[in-house]
Amino acid sequence: MNERASSIRANLDAIRARIDAAARAAGRPASDVTLVAVSKTFPSSDIRLAYAAGQRDFGENYAQELARKRAELADLPDLRWHFIGALQSNKAKLLVPGVQLVHAIDRESVASALSRRALAAGVTVEALIEVNVGGEASKAGLAPDEVEALLEIARSLEGLRVVGLMCIPPPGGVPEDSRPAFATLARIAARHPDFTQLSMGMSGDFEVAVTEGATLVRVGSAIFGDRRAEGP
Ligand SMILES: *Cc1c(COP(=O)(O)O)cnc(C)c1O
Numbered sequence: 001m002n003e004r005a006s007s008i009r010a011n012l013d014a015i016r017a018r019i020d021a022a023a024r025a026a027g028r029p030a031s032d033v034t035l036v037a038v039s040k041t042f043p044s045s046d047i048r049l050a051y052a053a054g055q056r057d058f059g060e061n062y063a064q065e066l067a068r069k070r071a072e073l074a075d076l077p078d079l080r081w082h083f084i085g086a087l088q089s090n091k092a093k094l095l096v097p098g099v100q101l102v103h104a105i106d107r108e109s110v111a112s113a114l115s116r117r118a119l120a121a122g123v124t125v126e127a128l129i130e131v132n133v134g135g136e137a138s139k140a141g142l143a144p145d146e147v148e149a150l151l152e153i154a155r156s157l158e159g160l161r162v163v164g165l166m167c168i169p170p171p172g173g174v175p176e177d178s179r180p181a182f183a184t185l186a187r188i189a190a191r192h193p194d195f196t197q198l199s200m201g202m203s204g205d206f207e208v209a210v211t212e213g214a215t216l217v218r219v220g221s222a223i224f225g226d227r228r229a230e231g232p
Contacts, residue, residue, distance in 0.1 A: 009053040011223045022210035038220030041227045044072040061085025063094040089113035097121040103166045104130035111154045118159030133181040134170040164197030165189045178205040182212035
């Protein structure tokens with residue numbers, strides 16, 4: 001096994017162990033939490049190494065990058081793709097059909113585009129609504145009091161099913177800084193008994209997210225290392 005393969009495998013093993021411990025400490029079954037390995041900017045060869053180490057869920061935040069990697073990895077049929085970025089309506093066709101979950105819808109135009117595309121493809125697409133729990137002006141996501149309105153619209157759209165919420169808390173210094181945001185997201189989600197997914201927690205704070213009820217944690221750099229530059 002080369003060095004890159006053993007480093008990715010060791011990182012995945014360590015993160016899975018930490019997720020299991022955090023879940024146990026919170027009295028939750030570890031099987032409630034899915035690790036989404038965020039592979040953005042990293043090559044498909046790294047995704048193959050993670051796959052060989054047992055990882056199946058991968059997250060990308062540029063539609064073209066996801067589509068390219070999906071084609072490069074088409075021989076791995078049980079790999080699941082998560083789109084975790086901000087989606088432009090005209091890119092929905094790159095994701096549907098084939099994407100497991102769209103994590104971050106925050107406006108009607110994107111919900112409509114996904115619905116149209118799903119109907120054309122004869123599938124149902126599952127999505128989460130991104131909530132700006134930190135209230136930062138520059139951040140993506142809906143204000144907590146805007147969630148209900150988008151949910152109403154989404155429920156009226158065929159081919160689209162909203163199954164939960166997602167957030168990216170303001171960058172903090174220590175993991176605990178994210179807890180209030182995670183708790184807020186969980187509280188909003190609790191008003192909707194039909195929700196099954198809470199996507200929250202990244203490399204720096206996924207254990208806190210698990211103790212606050214995350215069902216999907218999105219971890220990139222702790223698996224694959226530092227990203228040199230972000231971009232498609
Ligand atoms: C990049 C990214 C992540 C992963 O971040 P890390 O800190 O590298 O774990 C998670 N969620 C979203 C939405 C991202 O864009």
